[in-house]
Amino acid sequence: xxxxxxxxxxxxxxMGQEVILRCVPISNHLYFYWYRQILGQxxxxxxxxxxxxxxxxxxxxxxxxxxxxxxxxxxxLKIRSTKLEDSAMYFCASTGADLGEQYFGPGTRLTxx
Amino acid sequence: xxxVEQNSGPLSVPEGAIASLNCTYxxxxxxxxxxxxxxSGKSPELIMSIYSNGDKEDGRFTAQLNKASQYVSLLxxxxxxxxxxxxxxxxxxxxxxxxxFGKGNQVVVIx
Numbered sequence: 001x002x003x004x005x006x007x008x009x010x011x012x013x014x015m016g017q018e019v020i021l022r023c024v025p026i027s028n029h030l031y032f033y034w035y036r037q038i039l040g041q042x043x044x045x046x047x048x049x050x051x052x053x054x055x056x057x058x059x060x061x062x063x064x065x066x067x068x069x070x071x072x073x074x075x076x077l078k079i080r081s082t083k084l085e086d087s088a089m090y091f092c093a094s095t096g097a098d099l100g101e102q103y104f105g106p107g108t109r110l111t112x113x
Numbered sequence: 114x115x116x117v118e119q120n121s122g123p124l125s126v127p128e129g130a131i132a133s134l135n136c137t138y139x140x141x142x143x144x145x146x147x148x149x150x151x152x153s154g155k156s157p158e159l160i161m162s163i164y165s166n167g168d169k170e171d172g173r174f175t176a177q178l179n180k181a182s183q184y185v186s187l188l189x190x191x192x193x194x195x196x197x198x199x200x201x202x203x204x205x206x207x208x209x210x211x212x213x214f215g216k217g218n219q220v221v222v223i224x
Contacts, residue, residue, distance in 0.1 A: 031210060033211065033212075035212075041216070042201075042214050042215065042216040042217065043157060043201065043203075043212075043214040044214075045211040045212060045213065048210050048211055050210070055210055056209060056210055056211050058211075089156075091156050091157070093212075098210060099144055099145045099205050099208065099210065100145070101147065101159055101162050102147075102159070102212060103159060104149075104156040104157045104158070104159075105156060106155070106156050107155075107156045
């Protein structure tokens with residue numbers, strides 16, 4: 001069964017450093033997303049991506065964040081200068097249809113020290 | 114007003130019983146509704162989707178949607194210890210492509 005994959009599973013970085021989180025969405029899906037979940041809190045939307053451009057973004061997704069689909073399979077989230085409050089689980093998701101079922105990857109645990 | 118609310122505290126049910134979870138949402142324009150299961154430290158796993166009023170059954174799970182009352186529910190029949198997890202209600206608010214999640218309800222199935 002196709003699934004969303006994410007790498008790395010755990011990333012530890014120092015405050016102020018840049019990190020890139022990687023995702024491979026399900027191959028025939030067209031809509032891609034990043035969400036985050038701070039420990040003990042709810043899952044929060046960051047950004048959606050369709051047809052090689054951002055279609056929606058939340059207030060969390062400020063100038064420190066960017067997304068890219070560098071090739072036909074990968075979808076990346078870059079945080080330019082990490083802050084302590086960026087520590088969270090970051091989930092990539094994808095769906096084949098607008099407003100359709102979103103399937104989540106296993107997540108990347110980002111720890112900023 | 115929160116977009117998606119799940120207000121019940123942890124739910125303990127004996128094995129074999131029915132677990133009932135509720136969720137309300139604020140945006141009347143919402144069109145798509147989902148239940149996800151999340152085990153501790155893991156990612157959300159889709160278990161049910163529902164798009165129209167009424168009931169939808171899939172195995173031991175039944176989702177119920179009432180758009181007039183802005184209410185979604187999930188029933189888990191014949192609860193098993195493996196059902197012990199946090200259940201997340203998610204909605205596409207106002208037809209937005211993104212998902213808005215509730216904070217989740219923890220279910221504990223007691224053998």
